[in-house]
Amino acid sequence: MQAVNSISARASQRVALHFALFQIHSYHEINIKCRKLNSSPKRLVLACDAWYGVAHGCTRKLGMKICGFLQKNNSLDERNIIGPLKEPQKNQLSWDHGERAPRCRRPDTDFSNLFARDLLPAKNGEEPTMQFLLEVVDILTNYVRKSFDRSTKVLDFHHPHQLLEGLEGFNLELSDQPESLEQILVDCRDTLKYGVRTGHPRFFNQLSTGLDIIGLAGEWLTSTANTNMFTYEIAPVFVLMEQLTLKKMREIIGWPNGEGDGLFSPGGAISNMYSVMIARYKYFPEIKTKGMCAAPRLVLFTSENVRTACCLIIAQLIQLKTQHHYSIMKAGAALGFGKENVILLSTDERGRVIPADLEAKVIAAKQKGYVPLFVNATAGTTVYGAFDPINDIANICEKYNMWLHVDGAWGGSLLMSRKHRHKLSGIERANSVTWNPHKMMGVPLQCSAILVREKGILQGCNSMCAGYLFQPDKQYDVTYDTGDKAIQCGRHVDIFKFWLMWKAKGTVGFQQHIDKCLDLSEYLYKKIKNREGYEMVFQGEPQHTNVCFWYIPPSLRNIPDGEEKREQLHKVAPKIKAMMMESGTTMVGYQPQGDKVNFFRMVISNHAATTSDIDFLIDEIERLGHDL
Amino acid sequence: MQAVNSISARASQRVALHFALFQIHSYHEINIKCRKLNSSPKRLVLACDAWYGVAHGCTRKLGMKICGFLQKNNSLDERNIIGPLKEPQKNQLSWDHGERAPRCRRPDTDFSNLFARDLLPAKNGEEPTMQFLLEVVDILTNYVRKSFDRSTKVLDFHHPHQLLEGLEGFNLELSDQPESLEQILVDCRDTLKYGVRTGHPRFFNQLSTGLDIIGLAGEWLTSTANTNMFTYEIAPVFVLMEQLTLKKMREIIGWPNGEGDGLFSPGGAISNMYSVMIARYKYFPEIKTKGMCAAPRLVLFTSENVRTACCLIIAQLIQLKTQHHYSIMKAGAALGFGKENVILLSTDERGRVIPADLEAKVIAAKQKGYVPLFVNATAGTTVYGAFDPINDIANICEKYNMWLHVDGAWGGSLLMSRKHRHKLSGIERANSVTWNPHKMMGVPLQCSAILVREKGILQGCNSMCAGYLFQPDKQYDVTYDTGDKAIQCGRHVDIFKFWLMWKAKGTVGFQQHIDKCLDLSEYLYKKIKNREGYEMVFQGEPQHTNVCFWYIPPSLRNIPDGEEKREQLHKVAPKIKAMMMESGTTMVGYQPQGDKVNFFRMVISNHAATTSDIDFLIDEIERLGHDL
Incomplete structure (x- = not known):
């Protein structure tokens, strides 16, 4: 970490800003980079990454304050600052470590001097409008791609007070004066960054999960048509x-x-x-x-x-x-x-x-x-x-x-x-x-x-x-x-996305989707019904994709059934869920019902989920719950 | 029109298909092209345009059938057919007469052999997903651009039975088997083509009008985040x-x-x-x-x-x-x-x-x-x-x-x-x-x-x-x-678009928007309150942007007040509105209220509207209503 300390304040600002503005790094990625630190050819960049990683991840609170400060002081001229650090031949605003898909090349637009009033219907507003919408799409398609990437976290959890305090310069407050389109693009990135990826293959928290690409296209069109x-x-x-x-x-x-x-x-x-x-x-x-x-x-x-x-x-x-x-x-x-x-x-x-x-x-x-x-x-x-x-x-x-x-x-x-x-x-x-x-x-x-x-x-x-x-x-x-x-x-207009999906999948496609999800839940049920440390909430194969179960940590397995065990067990699912959210690896719901203490309710409606994700969930529950 | 008759059936298919797939032509544009027919350097293309214009516009019903037939027989290989007619150096799927903004260049993807199942989360689905979404965005940004273009029609009206019959190959029926992504893209274009441009500067039909670019971006993000x-x-x-x-x-x-x-x-x-x-x-x-x-x-x-x-x-x-x-x-x-x-x-x-x-x-x-x-x-x-x-x-x-x-x-x-x-x-x-x-x-x-x-x-x-x-x-x-x-x-999630607009405009931006709309309605009020052929429904300046008035055609102006005149006048607004919708030039609401016969209710909430659009509306009412 010597390199980290030796980089200039200016450079650190540049890179901290770069990340704050442009991409979400998982701690995992940052750690890998930290390790590579002295061997990389792009030493400065990675050193800065690592420094940012330390600030952002390792000592999170302090890091946030620093990053927030740096971003605040640079957000209007980040383009010039980042310029020299950019990889050549990459579009500035889509500079992205995970970049793979072919990208649009388009002339750089300086959004820092543009405002909503410069977009259509403004005179000469067509060009900035198209550029702005393409930037937004760039942010969204990156988000879509990463949502399907299992190395991306499901969420990056923060408490309400943290977000309200203006985390890393993400300021939710509304003001009298307009902000530049550059800031609006930053706001869009931050909104996604601190949200929950409900389309992630390991998001099982709700009955509504997944991110259907045709459905998404349908929604984009619906908003563009903007009628009722x-x-x-x-x-x-x-x-x-x-x-x-x-x-x-x-x-x-x-x-x-x-x-x-x-x-x-x-x-x-x-x-x-x-x-x-x-x-x-x-x-x-x-x-x-x-x-x-x-x-x-x-x-x-x-x-x-x-x-x-x-x-x-x-x-x-x-x-x-x-x-x-x-x-x-x-x-x-x-x-x-x-x-x-x-x-x-x-x-x-x-x-x-x-x-x-x-x-x-x-x-x-x-x-x-x-x-x-x-x-x-x-x-x-x-x-x-x-x-x-x-x-x-x-x-x-x-x-x-x-x-x-x-x-x-x-x-x-x-x-x-x-x-x-x-x-x-x-x-x-x-x-x-x-x-x-x-x-x-x-x-x-x-x-x-x-x-x-x-x-x-x-x-x-x-x-x-x-x-x-x-x-x-x-x-x-x-x-x-x-x-x-x-x-x-x-x-x-709620119909169009559905109609379009039906066109694109056919009735058979929906049938396959449903059968696949039910097969997956059967896989989960069979996997855990006789597994040590698990107990099913009701007996027999589930009728839908709902699989309800208790995970019983080793420390509780030898306690005889009774009120004490119930009280202990009641706390297990909430604790595991809290750790899951903190680590951001997966999400699943739990609740009590009737006289039954808190249990996990797994549901599958996401067509991106596979048996490997089911295995992951079980591993994760055991990893997080083992020492409770 | 000699040239029209001489073009080969094959070429006519190509071009009819081209338009059916790629763009909406206003009758106005087509007429201009018809006139230019023998002087244009791109003679074949324009001849075909004209031919299509005739088929589509002049003898609409027959034209629709022909176009529908042609499209049906070509929709899967339109790429090859259109190829030779394309302008060089234009992206195939964004070939567009109104093209001005710089476009993404991307490798051609053959969507005719791709299906929803080939998109994410499919293995290797990332590339087709990105290409597909960019195509959709291409369609949407074209739509946005044209919505602000006053030479574009507000709507291309068809009766329910016409759309249900499968107009020009636009088939609303759902089927068991999936359709190709190429067809899905065509469906997206057709959906917009036969819809109403609520963001058009001359759409005054509802209290909700306009297409705010920041709000639109906010909605696209909201759909991508897909949470509740x-x-x-x-x-x-x-x-x-x-x-x-x-x-x-x-x-x-x-x-x-x-x-x-x-x-x-x-x-x-x-x-x-x-x-x-x-x-x-x-x-x-x-x-x-x-x-x-x-x-x-x-x-x-x-x-x-x-x-x-x-x-x-x-x-x-x-x-x-x-x-x-x-x-x-x-x-x-x-x-x-x-x-x-x-x-x-x-x-x-x-x-x-x-x-x-x-x-x-x-x-x-x-x-x-x-x-x-x-x-x-x-x-x-x-x-x-x-x-x-x-x-x-x-x-x-x-x-x-x-x-x-x-x-x-x-x-x-x-x-x-x-x-x-x-x-x-x-x-x-x-x-x-x-x-x-x-x-x-x-x-x-x-x-x-x-x-x-x-x-x-x-x-x-x-x-x-x-x-x-x-x-x-x-x-x-x-x-x-x-x-x-x-x-x-x-x-x-209804909040994000609003929050983002507030950030981008500031409170002052909303104030300007509202003041501008009220100024416009004042302009309208002052323009017509003493104009021949107009009568205000209530006296005094409107409190909001609502301006309520009767247009009295010359034939009614000399009829004495009484039941006969009321009956006649009651029919005027519906007739003018029907003609407006048929010609697609503008839209404004009307209704009776209390004992008052049908009158126009003009409202302005669209930030794209200007005094020229108000003038246009009045001209249009007089053009359409003059001979009633």
């Missing part, structure tokens, strides 16, 4: 794509000729909320006008199991001792039913609703004079990945004249797989279905559909003007306008 | 950005130290729905558990004026004879209040709520035993752009202990302007505010904030688990997790 779904007039192509795609989804559900209705909504919770609203409108249309008090006391039924990804995190937050179903509960509260009129159904050891419990609770509610209105059958619970027995539930719904909704936010996508769709057997009997392509099908967020068997009822439920069927004004067929079906006014 | 706002854990940077930006917005509203609460939601209607839910929770928290029937009959008050963009279109659809306020009405129906408990307030001739009418209706409701809960004051109505007198309304709310919400979805942005913020005087007395940066501030869709003065109440209202304040598990401060405040589970 309200009318055919302003979104002709997207409105038709939505219509065709919803029809295809209804065909896959099994409704005759794909007839029915539907919308893409801003997520599974809102889709589920739609289902409750529609059911209410179907049975008690007068509520729309007169309010909830115009009807008898209505009750909703749903599994006691936690469904959605967020719910998992809520469960984690509150150390749930009882099981809850949040999205239907939230809908019940919001729509004026009241939480206590959402009745939770008991589940078996695998997390599936027990139909006899539903029937008993329906009868009990009726005896109290309540009206059973709506049953939610979950196809793929959040934690266990359980599929409720839809046919049995449908029988009860028919018998008691209740609306059957299937919440397939997580599990609905299994309909695309010949091998696995039997798990949703009976779904064609549902009145409505939630299905989130942004979860198991790898579509970028957000993409959630509410599908309804009865045509026209969405419109009836949500339109503010009954009975308008005749619009002489417009020159096109306004039945294509969707605005009055929605509770939203402007509605984001 | 539920927890700090998976969106650390975005969660903090949201927090800081909401604080800044609350400071601008005038709440002490910017204290309070808030969220970005999927649009103004949902933000308004939040406000009603929070008010209900504040006054009757037991409703969350017990439902609406646990409380007395609650009533909500809102202006009879139509607010949101969509509402305008609903109004247009249903030929509204009475005025309605949809988003509060929709919220009232959805949340279980019932539409008849949403009481509409009379407005003055400028569309502003009359405070005395509010007080009278509050008293009347109380006399019936109802409980007045919530008043919505609109800051910027959709049609008139009217600002309700907030201070007067706040006095009444304080007197009768009601929640005051300000719906500033459209007008809230005027708070950023020193010159115009007085129109929202009293907003600091509101309990909650809706403010959509995606409207007047030019932020890409979607970006809507619900802001609340009382801290913690969002959490109380929407959390499913009262009283959790202690989370020993996570290693970071989980008060930053926002999930339990929302009615959604996963929540889209």
